[in-house]
Amino acid sequence: MSARPDIKPASAVTVIRPSGTPEDQKRLRAEALLAAEVMWKNRNDIPLDGVAYQELIRSE
Secondary structure (H helix, E strand, O other): OOOOOOOOOOOOOOOOOOOOOHHHHHHHHHHHHHHHHHHHOOOOOOOOOHHHHHHHHHHO
16 A cells, blocks of 8 residues: 555646737726626725735634
8 A cells, every 4th residue: 555645647628718819808807807896896894905804804
């Protein structure tokens, strides 16, 4: 019996790259970031400061 774990070879991973020009990709990233920003907008149950928010989450 070996002390080494039975590690199987890595599976093939498909990398999906966005289509379009670099400008299109930049626009899509900006739209995604804006959607995420709006999701957090006007929340009064969390601190507005990112560091304060992280400290609150980590203290739980």
